[in-house]
Amino acid sequence: MMNKPHAPWWRRLLGSGVGPNPLGTETPEIAPESSPNSDAPLLAAEHATPTDRRWMTRALELARQAAARGEVPVGAVVYDTTTGEQIAEASNTRQQSNDPTGHAELLAVRAAAATLDDWRLTGCTVVVTLEPCPMCAGMLVNARVGRVVYGADDPKAGACRSLFAITTDTRLNHCCEVVAGLEAERCGRVLTEFFRQRRHEQRAARTPLRAQHNDHNAEAPDDA
Numbered sequence: 001m002m003n004k005p006h007a008p009w010w011r012r013l014l015g016s017g018v019g020p021n022p023l024g025t026e027t028p029e030i031a032p033e034s035s036p037n038s039d040a041p042l043l044a045a046e047h048a049t050p051t052d053r054r055w056m057t058r059a060l061e062l063a064r065q066a067a068a069r070g071e072v073p074v075g076a077v078v079y080d081t082t083t084g085e086q087i088a089e090a091s092n093t094r095q096q097s098n099d100p101t102g103h104a105e106l107l108a109v110r111a112a113a114a115t116l117d118d119w120r121l122t123g124c125t126v127v128v129t130l131e132p133c134p135m136c137a138g139m140l141v142n143a144r145v146g147r148v149v150y151g152a153d154d155p156k157a158g159a160c161r162s163l164f165a166i167t168t169d170t171r172l173n174h175c176c177e178v179v180a181g182l183e184a185e186r187c188g189r190v191l192t193e194f195f196r197q198r199r200h201e202q203r204a205a206r207t208p209l210r211a212q213h214n215d216h217n218a219e220a221p222d223d224a
């Protein structure tokens with residue numbers, strides 16, 4: 001007899017208050033009132049500014065460009081919060097560079113700090129299509145980033161609210177204002193389409209040539 005699968009450990013930790021997200025799994029609802037940190041808010045997408053939206057559109061373009069290079073499609077833009085001017089942009093380069101730190105927001109922040117000749121990005125907003133991972137969330141705190149605006153939640157690695165809330169944890173020496181879920185559906189769709197395509201290609205690579213030929217002649221419908 002099969003036992004019912006246990007809830008993931010992070011679900012057990014978080015308890016109730018979970019909802020759907022564009023990657024098809026579940027993450028906690030935004031509940032700033034339950035955070036011990038009232039100074040560093042975790043805000044819903046309606047709190048995004050028109051400038052946030054403009055740069056999220058650019059970050060999505062960068063994500064699509066990354067997908068075309070075979071990288072996990074995540075894009076990021078750093079802009080001056082006061083003027084709205086872009087300071088830097090980047091997308092994932094991990095495959096190409098074989099660098100485990102080649103995440104879009106990390107590269108964009110590094111480039112912005114070099115441009116500003118200052119490692120403190122207090123006056124900057126980082127816009128990124130996917131919720132930052134623990135490494136990048138830690139980097140955002142270390143860079144004293146003022147605002148973080150992200151798209152899709154990452155239930156497997158997200159460190160702004162899904163698994164951890166590093167960017168708004170008042171025990172740390174800096175907290176970022178976080179706007180979560182801006183263009184979440186579009187940002188999530190770029191990722192799901194990328195992984196679907198990659199699975200399709202991996203299956204095709206495993207299929208013998210004769211079977212591929214037969215499939216082609218039969219015009220078999222795509223299994224996606």
Ligand SMILES: [Zn+2]
Pocket residue numbers: 103106132133134135136137
């Ligand atoms: Zn990361």
